Amino acid sequence: MAEKFSLRVNGVDHTVEADPDMPLLYALRDDLGLNNPHFGCGLSQCGACTVHVDGVATRSCVTAISRAAGHEITTLQGLGTPEKPHPLQTAYVEEQVVQCGYCLNGWVMTAAAFLNKNKKPTDDQIRQALTGLKCRCGTHTAILRAVKSAAAKMA
């Protein structure tokens, strides 16, 4: 049975009526009309649906709306804007990282959460922080350059 849930997304409060077991992903996309995050697998295997829940990179495709309600949710669009970009977004543009870009939420949101806590990561630490995320176009080496560049700016 559908219930009402309060969602705070990118600093704005919303109420969504949905099954408690509906993944947060569908609330963000279908109820709030946000184009990010993306459905990639629905299995927490790829990361395309990643958002921050209280600052923690979280796969919204397997996070029930009932678990997300009442927490601070941030999507890619909440991370930064063209006017006020997150350093990772700036680095992504500078490095021209994306090919199709569909995977980008996973990499950027995961890296952003990681860089918040790791100021001067090594190449290996960055790789370990991002392991498991999928990019089918093969932009991995450009991603590494961008994350390193952003890390240098954030340090």
Add this chain to the structure above:
Amino acid sequence: MNANIPSSVSRRSVLQGTGALVVAFSMADTGNVMAATAGADGRPPLLPTELDSWLSIAPNGGVTVYFGKIDGGQGTDLAMAMIVAEELDVPIKNVTVVQGDTALTVNQGGASGSTGVRFAGAALRIAGAEARRQLVTRAAEKLGAAPDQLTVTDGVVSVMGNPAKKISYAELIGGGYFHSQIGWNNQYGNPLALTSPAKPKSYKDYKLVGTSPPRTDVEGKVFGTKPWVQDIRVEGMLHGRMIRPPIAGASVVSVDESSIASIPGAKVVRKGDFIGVVAPREWDAIKAAQALHVTWSQVSDPFVDQAQLYDYIRKAPVTKGDKQEKGDLDAAFAKAAKIVEADYEWPFQSHASMGPGCAVADVRPDGVTVWTGTQKPHFAAQGVAGCLGVPVEKVHAIWVTGPGSYGRNDAGDVTMDAAVMSQLVGKPVRVQYMRYEGHGWDPKAPASVHKGRAALDDKGNVLAIDFVSKGFSRLETNSTEADAGDTLAGMLLGHKGARTPAFNLPDNAYTFETKRMAWECIPAMLPGPSPLRTSHMRDPLGPQITFAHESFIDEVAFAAGADPVEFRLKYLSEPRDRAALQAAADKAGWKPGKAGARRVKRGDIVTGRGVAYSQRTNTIVAIIADVEVNTKTGALRVPRVVVAHDCGLIINPAALRRVVECNVVQGLSRSIHEEVKFDRNGVRSVDWLTYPIVDITEAPPVIDVVLLNHPEAMATGAGEATMRPLAAAINNAIFEATGTRIRRAPLTPERIRASSV
């Protein structure tokens, strides 16, 4: 072949329909774009012979280029903008590219065969040059000077030596139309070519081509402001999900609609074996697809056991073959001092796009609109027409960027599914595949076997090479969705595609005096809507054939006691092929010696270095890969890959480097991980766990890209060429490290460990 939306669909009428929403979407904040206001203001019909079909100039001087292919994120659209801007001498920032909308662009074949710059760029170069010629002619009249006395800078025509006498393109035509004809070779699709009296610039005069302005799609993607096809929402649309049979080839016997009665608004959508569900809410559609109880027909063993695959291919009947022969093969082998023989095998692979296919369709009595991520929207419009039984003139396909497509992935199939569903329910429908469909039901890259045989004399000279490939067709399902019979929905509705047998020969410039290069195609195990139907996947058959051929060439070099680079150079006379190989060797710091000479052992880790080379439609690629192999575990690390890349004229070097890099990483993935698992009933690779791809921990720390620019030569394409020799380069490096040859892809730890004994 009329592969275009005929001109009876005026641009105005299209833009008044549901298409306007999204056209406006894709052109947001581009005040210099004219397309959205065209139609009743006098724009000529959308014919290849109209110059106005290719570019227009807005009142503010902004140039719009109409690109009849699409860019999936490699910067092809930027290349088109640069090519036209170069001919017109306008700033690149003033150029906007409209692409993939069947009502606004001529069918140039969609993204296909790395022909974006090669073919579409060539056509747009002519259009740009012709537009410049006409504008300069008009300017000459206005300024009272001869055309050859005029020069153009930043879209302003002025008299040489008297810059005060000037007039801008905007003043000459801004907001109006050329109303002039351009020569056309009467072909749509990839071969479309244009001619005009105008002479394009000499490469010596290029100012913009050869520089690296940034792509225009990156910011929108990075800030989440640019829509993917998954983000298209049409008022009143339902969400659809398809139902696939548990055993490939099974038919629907009965459907228990009561099994989804408790799900709000969920309905079964069925026409014969085409079956899916719709619901107003997406999550409900997903639940309904899981809950729906369908009784399927009994089907026995549509496929062989995967363990028997290569044996099956070798024994399968040949539907069609082809060969090229030079010299007397039998005589050469009869006098051989040494004969080298080897068999190679490559598995089925999946596009496994980052997001499974998604499309939105709105089928109405007066016309059909589809929003699609397919690489070939013009052809997909034809397929939609075929699936729905409506004239193609009634179908408007709007391409919206989708998850990376590397050929005939699932983006076209889902477009048909959405269209059929919309027709059946009478409402707009958005269908998004689930992950298991993205892996399990996309058209697959063909599995194949390859047999190499070489005759050497007693000095190690090659007397003859014999190389035969045998496998499933790359066109069992066509590379376009133009024929409904080449789509899942179409096949489920009874259409049958041409199922063309097609394979390829190795592509290189080796000068072996005696040789036979041949291929043989076999029938699909299960014809029709099969999860193992085969089609084009990035560099169709290139990785398969080149993995085998270039690994085999390495075996022959080893048997001849030769250095692998030196051996290849010995049989290459074309200067550009030799230069590419030499450039890769130089950049890598290649130390000469037969395979094994560069091997270093440190504990359980042994290193090796391998080379491979090939052509692809005249683009030349030579790769040198370094590997580190753990002899105990079989774990493989690729610390460095050097690519020397010659695709003729380079338009945008920075964008090209990205394309090559991504090819290396995706190629690495296909070389070391990717293999579609299946059993007698169906495909068992249904997600990222059952179809692993490359991880960031495996991405090569160093990818050195050496670009060999030949501006005097034709641009020959870069989208796929690097993919081709990569697996062989890695395999040859593994051989150097372990001393044992692996002849089956992918190059997994199990196979490497076995080779390390």
